[in-house]
Amino acid sequence: MLLCLLRIHLRPHRRSVALLGLLQLVQILATLALPTLGAAVIDNGVVRADSGYITRTGLAMLAVALVQIAASVAAVALGARTAMAMGRDLRSAVFRRVLDFSAREVGRFGTPSLMTRTVNDVQQVQVLALSAFGVVVSAPLMCLGSIALALQQDVPLSLLLVALMVAVGMSFGLILGRTDPFYARMQKQLDRINGLLRERITGVRVVRAFVRDAHEGARFGRTNSELRDISLRVGRLLATVIPLVLLVLNAFMAAVVWFGAHRIDAGAMRFGALSAFLSYLTLITMSVVMVTFVCLPMPRARVSAERIQQVLATEPSVAAPSEPYARCPQPGQLSLYGAGFRYPGAKEPVLHGIDLSVRPGETVAILGSTGSGKTTLLNLVLRHFDATDGAVHVGGVDVRTLDAAVLRRTVGFVPQRPYLFSGTVASNLRFGDPDATDDELWHALEIAQARDFVRLLPGGLNAPLTQGGTNVSGGQRQRLAIARTLLRRPDIYLFDDCFSALDHATDAALRAALEPEISRATVVTVAQRVSTVRRAGRIVVLDAGRVAATGTHEELLRTSTTYREIARSQLTAITGDHDGTGTDAAAATTLQEAVHGLDGQL
Template sequence: MLIRLLRAHLGPYSRPITLLVLLQLIQTIATLYLPTLNADIIDNGVIKGDTGYILATGGIMIGVSLAQVVCSVGAVYFGARTAMALGRDMRAAVFTRVQSFSTREVGQFGAPSLITRSTNDVQQVQMLVLMTFTLMVSAPIMMVGGIIMALNQDVPLSSLLVVIVPILGVIIGFTVSRMRPLFRTMQERIDTVNRVLREQISGLRVIRAFVKDHHERKRFGTANDDLTDVGLRVGRLMALMFPLVMLVVNLSSVAVMWFGAHRIDSGGMQIGALTAFLSYLMQILMSVMMATFMFMMVPRAEVCAERIEEILSTETTVVPPASPVRELSARGFLELRAAEFRYPGAEEAVLRDISFTARPGETTAIIGSTGSGKTTLINLIPRLSDVTDGSVLVDGVDVRSLDEALLARTIGLVPQKPYLFSGTVASNLRYGNPEATDEDLWAALETAQARDFVSKFAEGLDAPIAQGGTNVSGGQRQRLAIARALVRKPEVYLFDDSFSALDYATDARLRAALEQETRESTVVIVAQRVSTIRGADRIIVLDEGRVVGEGTHRELMDDNETYREIVLSQLTEEEAA
C-alpha cells in the first residue's frame, strides 16, 4: 500500500529524484574513497616519511571532501523539497476526495479521523520519504561499497562481516515485526484522542451546564493514557533495539582490532589498511543503523499510507454526472417521485415512496415528529445524499444529471444547524455569491431581520465571525445563514428548521419579508413550529419515513390525525382553527 501510494504521487518528481540519487551516489563514493586515501597517507607517506606524497594525497582528500559536502547539501535540498511537495500533494488529494464525499462517507470515517489522516498520517509518510531521500538511498550503496572496499583491504579479516551483518539483520527484523501492529494501534488511539478533544471543545457549554468536568477529564485521561501506553510499548522496543545494535557495533570494533593486530604482527596487513578497514566497518555498520532507523519508521508510515489510501480509494455515493445538464428551461419546479433512501446494510429504509411537488411562487412545508426523516428528505434535493430508489427532479431533470455548479446556483439551503466560517459577516454572506455588492448584503440582512444587530457592530459588514459562528447567538447565526442563502437568489429555497431559534415576533417579521423576497421562487420549509408553516400553500406530513398527509392547514386539521396531534400539542383548538 505504501509503495502504491508513493508511486502514484512521486511520478511528477522523477527529474529531481534522479538528480538526488546522482548526488547521493557521488557523495557515497567520496565517503568510501576517503579511508583508502587515508590508508595510503599512513602506509606510503607517514611511515616512509614522504612529505610530498602526504601533501599531494591530502590535497586530493580535501577535494573529495568538498565534493562530498556539496553533494550532501544538494541531496538534502532536493530530498526536502520533493518530500514537502509530496506532503502537499497528498493533503490536497485527501482534501479533494473528502470534499466529494456525501454525508454518508463523512459519517463513515468521522471528522476526527479525517483530520488525523489529512495531517498526522500524511506527515508520517512525508517524514519517511524525507529520510529515505537523505539516508536510505546512500545506505545500501555504502553497505555494498563498504564490503567491497573492506575486501580490497584484507579478505581474511572481512570474514567477520559474515557474522556481524546477519546478527544485525535478526535484531532489526525482530523489532520491525513487533512495531507494525503497535503503530496501527497508535494511529487509532490518536483518532480517539482527537475525537474526545473535539467533542469536549464543541460541547463545552453542555459540559459546564451539567457539571461534567470531572467526567470529561476522566474520559480524556483514559484516551490519553491508552495512547501513552502504546507509545511506551513502542519506546521499550526502541530502547531494546538501540543498545543491542550498539553492542554489536562495539564488539565488532574490538574484534577487528584484535584480529587485525594479529594480521599486522604476522606481516599480512599494514597499519593503514587496518585503519581503513576499521573505517569501512563503521561505514557498513552505520549504513545498517541508518537502515534500522528507516525500518523503524516504515511500519508506522505503512499504516498511515493504508489509512490515506482508504480515503483516496473510497468512492462517493454522490457520483458526478457523466454528461451533465448545464441549463434549465423552467424556474425551480421541484418534484420527488417515489423517492427512497436507505443506509448501506440497513434493514429498513429511512424514507419510503416519497412523492410530492413544489412549485414556483408557492411555499411547501414539511412537518413530522422527531426522527420522521425530514432533514434526510431535504438533503436529497441538493444531493448531500442521493436517493437509493426513485428520483428527485428540478424542472423535470433528475438532480443526479445536473451540473454541480448549476445545481448549486438553483438551490439555496439553510441547514438545520447553520454553520458560519471564520472571517467576517461580509465574507460569510458572499459565500452564497462572491460578486455580491455591499448593497446586496445589506438588502439580504434586511430581509433576514439581521440588519439591526449587524449595524450595531462597530465594523459593520467587516465585523469578525469566529469559526462556527460561536461569537454570535443562535438566533443571529440562523439569520446570517438565511441572509447567505438570500444573497445567492436561487430558484429553490430550502429552509431546514431554520427559524427555531427565533422569537415569535422575529419569526413573523422574517416570514413576511421572505414572502415578498421569494414570491417567484419555490420555497420548501421544514419546521417543528406549527405557526411557522400553517400559512403554507401545501403541507407534507411525514411519519416514520412515509408521507401520511398532504394539503393545506385546514384540510389536514379536518382529515389527518397525525397532523392534528402535532398541531394540538402546540396550540389550543381555538388557536388552531
C-alpha cells in the same frame, strides 16, 4: 502500501528525487574515495617518506572532502523540500477526498479519525520520507561500496562483513516486526483522543451545566493514559534497537582488529590496508546507524500509510455522474418520484414512496412531527444521500446525473442548525456570492432581519465571527445563514425549520420581507409548527416517512386527521386545553379559530 503511497505521491517530484539521488551518489563516491586515498598516503607517502606525494594526495583529499560537504548539504536541503512538498500534496489529496465524501462515508470513518488521518498520519509518512531521503541512496551505496573496497584490501577479513550484515539484519527484523500492532493501536487511540477533545470542547456548556467536568476529565485521562502506556511499550522496544546494533557493530570491530593484527603479524596484510579496512567498517557502521534511524519511524509510517490509503481508496457513495448534465431543461422544477430512503445499517426505511412536485413561484411547506423524515427528504434533494428508491429530479434532471456544481448553484439550503465559518460577517455572506458588493450584503441582511444587529457589531460587516458562529446567538446565526443563501439567488430554496430560533415578531417581519424577494423561486420550507406553515400555498403532511395528506391549511383541517392531531397537540401544549374533540367539522372550525387566535402569541 507505504511504498505504493510514496511512489504515487512522489511521482510529481521525480526530478527532485532524481537530483537527490545524484547528489547522494556524488557524496558517497567522495566519502568512499577518502579512506583509499588515506591508505595510499600511509603506504606510499609515510612508509616511503615521500613528502611530495603526501602533499599532492592531501590536497586531493581536501578537494574531495569539499565536494562531499557541498553535495551533502544540497542533498539535505533538497530532501527536506521534497518531503514537505509530498506531505502537502498528500494532505490535500486526503482533504479533497474527504470533501467528496457523503454523510455515509464520514459516518463510517468518524470525523475525529478523518482529522487524525489528514494531519497526524500524513505527518508520520512525511517524517519517514524526510529521514529516508537522507539515506535512501547514500546508505546502501556507502555500505555496498565499503564492502567492495574492503574486499580489495583483504578478502578473508571481508567475510566478517557479510556475517556482520546478517547479524544486524536479524536484530532489526526481530525488534521492528513486533512494533506494528502497537502503532496500529496508537493511531486508533489518537482518533479517540481527537474525538473526546472535540466532543468536550463543542459540548463544554452541557458538560458544565450537568457538572460533568470531573467525569469527562477522568474519561479523557483514561484514554490519554492508555496512549501513554502504548507509547511507552513501543518506546521500550525501540530503545533496545540502537544499543543492540552498536553492540553487534563494536563486537565486529574488535574481531576485525584482532584478526587483522594476526594477519599483519603473519605478513598476509599491510598496515595501510588494515587502516583502510577499519575506515570502511566505520562507514558501514555509519550507514547501518543511518538506516536504523529510518527504520525506527517505518512501522508507524506503514500503519499510517494504510490508514491514509483507506480514505483515498474509499469511493464516495454519492458518485459524480460520468456524463453530467450541465443544463436544467425545466429551471426551478423540483420533483420526487416515489422517493424512499433507508439509512445505511438501518432495518427500516425512513422515507417511503414520496411523490412531490413543486413549480417555480410555488411555496410548499412540509409539516411533520419530530423524526418524521423532513430533513432526510431535503438531504435527498441536495444529494447528501442518494434515494434508495425512486428518483429526485431538480430542473427536470435526475440529481444523480446532474452536474454537482449546477445542483449546488440551483438549490439554496438553510439548515436547521446553520454553520458559520471563522472570519467576518462579510466573508461568511460572500460564501453565497463572492462578488457581492457591500450594498448587496446589506440588502440581504435587511431582508433576513439581520441588518440592525450587524450594524451594532463592532466593525459591522467586518465584525469577526468565531468558528461555527459561536459568538452570535442562535437566532442571529439563522438570520445570517438566510442572508447568505439569499445572496446565492438560487432557483430553489430549501428552508429546514430555520425560523425556529426567531421570536414571533422577527419571524413575521422576515417572512413578509422574504416573500417578494423569492416570489419567483421554488420554495420548500420544513416546519413542525402549524402556525408557521398555515400560509403556505400547499402543505405536505409527513407521518413516519410517508405523505399522509396534502392541501391548504383550511383543507387539511377539514380532511386530515393527522394534521388536525398535530394542530390539536400544539394547541394543547400551549393552552393546556384538552378539549377539541367532537365532529371533524366542528373540530376543524375550533382549531382554525384557535390557530388564528394563537398566531399572535406563537
